[in-house]
Amino acid sequence: MNEQLNTFIQVAESGSFSKAAEKLFVSPTAVMKQMNLLEKHIGVPLLIRTNHGVELTEAGKSFNKDASLFLQHFQEAVLRIRQGALGSQHVIRVGTSILNPCKVLLDLWNEISDQYPEFKIKIVHFEDDAYTLPATYRTIGKHFDFIVGPYLTEDWEDNLRLLQLGSYRFCFAVSRNHRLASNKTLSVKDLYGEKLAVVNGGKSAVIEGIRNFLTRNHPNIRIKDVPRLYDLDVFNRCEESGVVLLTLDAWADIHPSLVTIPCDLDFTIPYGLLYPLHPSEDVNQFLEIIKEMQSKAQST
Structure with missing residues (x-):
């Protein structure tokens, strides 16, 4: 059922057996x-098969709303069972997304993981969507640690x-077509x-501080507030x-056309x-x- 739910979610998102098959690295026949x-x-029928793709029936639309939750609960139940069976082994669930990649932690952990074989890292993907992110952060401790x-x-x-x-x-x-795109560094002016x-x-005291600094000292810049x-x-x-974006150095490679x-x-976060x-x-x-590792690094 776990595999079927995952496949259904991919089909519903893709609207196509073949596109779902590409994401799942299986054949369209296996998806069907x-x-x-x-x-x-x-x-009951969940899908309407047409020459142009796949559509959800009314029952399919209803089922699709719950499918992700079903799959999540199933995976969490399996995780609890495995943790119980493993006894002394601890699984640490780390959320990851394009804007919040977990590589920083993995790089740290890989340096010392041999010393702590009882800990295992499980990567849990989540979406960078401003409308769902507040709920995502509130679930830290439930879906990931x-x-x-x-x-x-x-x-x-x-x-x-x-x-x-x-x-x-x-x-x-800035966009690659922007007049400032060729600059190596930028002044606020x-x-x-x-x-x-x-x-x-x-x-955010930091972001609000940047906004106040620019408004007070550089009124020739038009601030576009994005409340999300x-x-x-x-x-x-x-x-x-073509609007300039206040961003972070960690996100330099997020968008290929920026x-x-x-x-x-002079602000950091x-x-x-x-x-x-x-x-x-x-x-x-x-x-x-991790704290002990930080302490040792600071003392050397």
């Missing part, structure tokens, strides 16, 4: 067989904590006459509209391990290992 088995098991990324808003204080690993610098990103998108989906969290759509819209340029803004207010014992042990 899985869907036939799923419909037989449920007892950590997210590795910048601490973008003080609104998170009620739900999570940060083990800081470092800081990111703010930069400006280079943006005079430009529109600057400032993303702030919550209470950073997501891929923000990068797409700035590239399409150029991220260092600037003279902390990044690190975002974890729940009340972490499990396994997570606490893992945190202590």
Whole structure:
């Protein structure tokens, strides 16, 4: 059932057996067989097959709303069973996305993982969608134990904590066709006459400080407030509209048609391990290992 649910979700998203098959690295015939088995098991048609692709029936639309939850609960149940069977082995679930890649943590862990064979890392993907991200961050501790990324808003204080690993610098990103795209560095004054998108989906003292600094000292820059969290759509819209984007140096390679340029803004934002207010014992042990590693690195 796990495989069938995953296949159904891909078919529903793709609207095509062949496209779903490409994502799953199986044949279209295998996808069709899985869907036939799923419909037989449920007892009602979920899909309408046409020459132009696949559409969901009304029952399929209803089922699609719950399929992801079914799959998630199933995977979590399997994880709990495996953890119980493994006894002393601890699985640490790390969330990852395009804007919040977990490579920083993996690079750290790979240096010392041989010393702690009882810990295993499980990567859990999530989407960078400004409308679902607030809920995603609130589920840290449920669906995954950590997210590795910048601490973008003080609104998170009620739900999570940060083990800081470092800081990111703010930069400006422009379309490759923009007049400033060939610059190696940018001064704030280079943006005079430009529109600057400032993303702030919550209470961020750092981002608000940047906004106030620019408004007070550089009124020739037109500030476009974007009251949401950073997501891929923000990068797409700035590239399409020619608006300059206030971004982070860590996101230099996010969008192939945007150029991220260092600037003279003297502002940074902390990044690190975002974890729940009340972490499990396994997570606490893992945190202590990372803290000890940091301490040793600072003392050398």
